[in-house]
Amino acid sequence: xxxxxxxxxxxxxxxxxxxxxxxxxxxxxxxxxxxxxxxxxxxxxxxxxxxxxxxxxxxxxxxxxxxxxxxxxxxxxxxxxxxxxxxxxxxxxxxxxxxxxxxxxxxxxxxxxxxxxxxxxxxxxxxxxxxxxxxxxxxxxxxxxxxxxxxxxxxxxxxxxxxxxxxxxxxxxxxxxxxxxxxxxxxxxxxxxxxxxxxxxxxxxxxxxxxxxxxxxxxxxxxxxxxxxxxxxxxxxxxxxxxxxxxxxxxxxxxxxxxxxxxxxxxxxxxxxxxxxxxxxxxxxxxxxxxxxxxxxxxxxxxxxxxxxxxxxxxxxxxxxxxxxxxxxxxxxxxxxxxxxxxxxxxxxxxxxxxxxxxxxxxxxxxxxxxxxxxxxxxxxxxxxxxxxxxxxxxxxxxxxxxxxxxxxxxxxxxxxxxxxxxxxxxxxxxxxxx
Numbered sequence: 107x108x109x110x111x112x113x114x115x116x117x118x119x120x121x122x123x124x125x126x127x128x129x130x131x132x133x134x135x136x137x138x139x140x141x142x143x144x145x146x147x148x149x150x151x152x153x154x155x156x157x158x159x160x161x162x163x164x165x166x167x168x169x170x171x172x173x174x175x176x177x178x179x180x181x182x183x184x185x186x187x188x189x190x191x192x193x194x195x196x197x198x199x200x201x202x203x204x205x206x207x208x209x210x211x212x213x214x215x216x217x218x219x220x221x222x223x224x225x226x227x228x229x230x231x232x233x234x235x236x237x238x239x240x241x242x243x244x245x246x247x248x249x250x251x252x253x254x255x256x257x258x259x260x261x262x263x264x265x266x267x268x269x270x271x272x273x274x275x276x277x278x279x280x281x282x283x284x285x286x287x288x289x290x291x292x293x294x295x296x297x298x299x300x301x302x303x304x305x306x307x308x309x310x311x312x313x314x315x316x317x318x319x320x321x322x323x324x325x326x327x328x329x330x331x332x333x334x335x336x337x338x339x340x341x342x343x344x345x346x347x348x349x350x351x352x353x354x355x356x357x358x359x360x361x362x363x364x365x366x367x368x369x370x371x372x373x374x375x376x377x378x379x380x381x382x383x384x385x386x387x388x389x390x391x392x393x394x395x396x397x398x399x400x401x402x403x404x405x406x407x408x409x410x411x412x413x414x415x416x417x418x419x420x421x422x423x424x425x426x427x428x429x430x431x432x433x434x435x436x437x438x439x440x441x442x443x444x445x446x447x448x449x450x451x452x453x454x455x456x457x458x459x460x461x462x463x464x465x466x467x468x469x470x471x472x473x474x475x476x477x478x479x480x481x482x483x484x485x486x487x488x489x490x491x492x493x494x495x496x497x498x499x500x501x502x503x504x505x506x507x508x509x510x511x512x513x514x515x516x517x518x519x520x521x522x523x524x525x526x527x528x529x530x531x532x533x534x535x536x537x538x539x540x541x
Contacts, residue, residue: 115229116333117217117294120158123165127218130169132303135205137166138175138194139212142202147179147191157214157297157335167192175201210364211305214297217336219420222299226421229293229377231342232265236288244288248280249455249462249497257450262288266447267403267426271434275498276454278429282381285427286344292317293377294337299369301418306358306367313374314340343378345371349387353398358410372408375424385430385437392430392437396445399426403445454496457484464500473504476520486522487529503528 120126126133140146140155149167153160170176175198179191194202206212217225241259261268262285270278295314298307317339333339347355359368372380386392402408402422411417434443443449455463461480468475483503488495506528511518 115292115294117221117225117228117337119334120162123162123169126158126162126215127221128215128300129303132300133166133215134170134173134175135201135208136212136215137163138170138198138202139205141176141192141194142199142206143212147193148189149192150189155213159335170198174198209305209366211298211307211366214336216298216300216305217296217334219299219301219418222296223421225294225296225337226376226423230265230423231289231377231379231425232423234263234265234289234291236262240290241285241288244290245281245284248277248284249459249466250277250281251453251455251459254281254450254452257448258285261448261450262425264447265423265425267399267428267445268448268450269428269430269434269443269446270450270452271430271432272452273454273494273496274431275496276452277497278452279381279383280497281452282346282379282383282427282429283344285425286342286379286381289342289378291342292339293342294333295340295343295377296337298336298366302412302416304367304412306369306373308369308374309338309340310369310374313343313345314338315343316340343375344381345375345379346381346383347371348383349389351382351388351390351395353390353394356398358412360413367412370410372402372422372424373410373420376421377423378425379427380424381427381429383429385428386432392432393439393442396428396438396442400442400445403447454494457493457495460495460500463497464504467500467504471504471508471518473508473518473520479520479522479525482522483525483529487525491533499532502532506531 137156140152144155146152146155149160149163153163156163167176174195176192177195179193236259238255238259241255270281295309297309298305356370356372358370388395406422407419408422409417410420434449465475507520507524508518510524510527
């Protein structure tokens, strides 16, 4: 999938050291730490390691030579286009060790926070235009009420917060994942950002799915620099949290050994989706969690703090989806609800949609349908629970019947008796336990 606006969104590569807008000492130290840690001696290899164009790296190397931190080896590498080799001087090695004691970070040069803010605007989730066909296509495997897409579409296109609520087992998580799949284009995620000479790592291979780019011929006379290599081209990210979410997970994580910071979850999800599943199951009260989001949701900016206590603003550009089985009035006050832009109730299916889901699951599981069993299910079993249908029930019942058939050593089949046995496992009887 190719984003039509990818060229517009791409961060332009720096052409000179002045374009970097980073402290000179910081760039110098990252370069010599990279040389020291990775034992590199060619500018072309350093260019790949620190993710900068060769002319910019050459500027840095020349500056380090002037400061007598780096020296030419006096040999040309025939295997690399007759490049001059470089190595650290004794002074350079000493400086590299001092720099590593201050911060273990080396490799990709960070992007200044203010430069990153400009990139976030170029690829904002609020610039997304999701069409009905995109949303329906991403949720084609789901049987949804007719009016649900009507409500979801504007919410996703607006890039604002969404609260999905309703009884459990009706696909709120699946719908959230469908929204993620509907986004379908790319954003540029920095390896790291810089604020006040501190490094904050952002790119996370667990969260960010790197988009495969066409490899360029290394021997080509004319190589095209498509975008700033300090960024990774990724699919729009999705962060999914559940009952494990705590407020502390929304703060910077400081690594005292490396003396660097790791971006919190919401910063990693910039340009994408942050899903808070099972809201109300966390150890923190839902009201406290939402209170933490009030400023970001209203002002599109978040406040983070360094170890020193210094606070600073970072962009908050993510579609936040809260999903809960509780009624919103039970877990939020009016002020919190007002700040969540869209509230969408996800109800269970009606009988017709329930049968559609049942037939789809049976076909997928290779379970033959039986009319008498379905009539038994609808006429005898569901009236006992006031005919309340849920999306999870067809999967549960059919998987139960499959388990019984496999245990009994019989072909997959449906019968009223097998359905009764499956039904018995779907609910716990409300009865007194004798101790």
